[in-house]
Amino acid sequence: MGRQPDRRDPRTGSVISYRHHVVSLVAVFLALAVGVALGGGPLSELGRDDRPAAATTGQQRAAVRDASYGDDFASASAAALYDRRLRDHPVSILTMPGTPGDVVSALGAQIEDAGGHVAGTYDLQPALTDPAEKSLVDTLGSQLMTQLGSGAVAADAPTYVRIGQLVGLAVAESDLPSADATSVRQSLAGAELLSSPDGAVRAPIVLVVLGKTTNPAILSGLLSGLAAKATGVVVAGDAAAATGSGDLAALRSESVADQVATVDGADTTLGQVTTVLALIRSTSVQGGSFGASGSDGAVPVP
Structure with a gap:
């Protein structure tokens, strides 16, 4: 048949x-x-x-x-699927507000199983994604752009694309000097927009873990800015995020989906393994939609 x-x-x-x-x-x-x-x-x-x-x-x-x-x-x-292909590839984890801690821990363990390590876990704070706090986000973004000088951040970038680029400079490895990246992190922390652990360092690949529902325009802008500063970005959410008006479903319909890979089912072991395979793939190929609801297949082939 x-x-x-x-x-x-x-x-x-x-x-x-x-x-x-x-x-x-x-x-x-x-x-x-x-x-x-x-x-x-x-x-x-x-x-x-x-x-x-x-x-x-x-x-x-x-x-x-x-x-x-x-x-x-x-x-x-x-282990066989990974074949330790994340060796020498540190990963920064960026959590959205409301991300379950057990999911983040499980993803970190899978990254280690693939031969990589978590360079730092950074937590976006609710104020950064709250539409009511757009004035704060815009003002701080403008100040940091001026402080860093020409070329660090796109001068004509909208509010959330600009703050996404600044978050990218803070968590993703780039040409920006480490001292400047630390200064950006401190400024974002001072405004209660981002928190990071002591001793955290940047990494070329960023894993974004979704939590509570975020305004689609804000999420799209943030990820677009982040993708402009990182080698690869993978966005992981649970199965519900990929259905109806969930974050992943909305994100997959936006142009930013060409810049970041998306994976659903991150609250399951199968989804977590798929996420790490997407991280391996992101070292050379960007974009892609994977998981049970993914349009590019259930599992990425690095």
């Missing part, structure tokens, strides 16, 4: 594979079976027995096993 054609979700525009379509149909049939078993379905008058319920329970157990199989496979095969 030939391969069935892909379809697109009319609401999100994402590709729906034939297998995903079958899984959806199975879920509908399971729901109907549960209704019948409980006496709420159209066949309730025909009598009841235990066989439908037992079958449903078995199918549910199989569904749970299928859901965990991807994570189990990713855990078992990660």
Whole structure:
């Protein structure tokens, strides 16, 4: 039997594979079976027995096993897939407000498994992404641009693209002297826009981990500015961020998607391994949409 054609979700525009379509149909049939078993379905008058319920329970157990199989496979095969290709490639992690700490820790561990190391974990503060604080962001960005001198930041950049470039100078390795990068970090910290650990250093590759929903225009501007200063940028979010009006779904429709790679499912082991494969790829290729909802495939091939 030939391969069935892909379809697109009319609401999100994402590709729906034939297998995903079958899984959806199975879920509908399971729901109907549960209704019948409980006496709420159209066949309730025909009598009841235990066989439908037992079958449903078995199918549910199989569904749970299928859901965990991807994570189990990713855990078992990660080292071979990585082949230590992040060796000599430090990574800066930039967290958005509301990012789960356990996800950040798990991603850091996967980076180490790939032969890399986390140069520093930087936390964007809520004020930086709060539309009500745009005046503060704009004023500080203008001051730092003047302080750094010509060429460090694009003079005609909009507010959030400019602050994104400044964040890039603070966390991503560039031609900017270390002393100036430290000064930018201190200024951003003083304005409660960015926090960083003592001894953090910059790295050419930046992993951005999404948290709470961010205004799409602000997020797009930040990432566009960041991408202008980093060798590679990967943006990771959970599965929900890739659906409906989630951050990843919105981001993937913007032009900045050509500059940064996006990965969904970062709250799972499979998504975390996919994220690190995207980091490996970003050392030479930018952009790309990966994960269960990714338009460029489930997993990037470095």
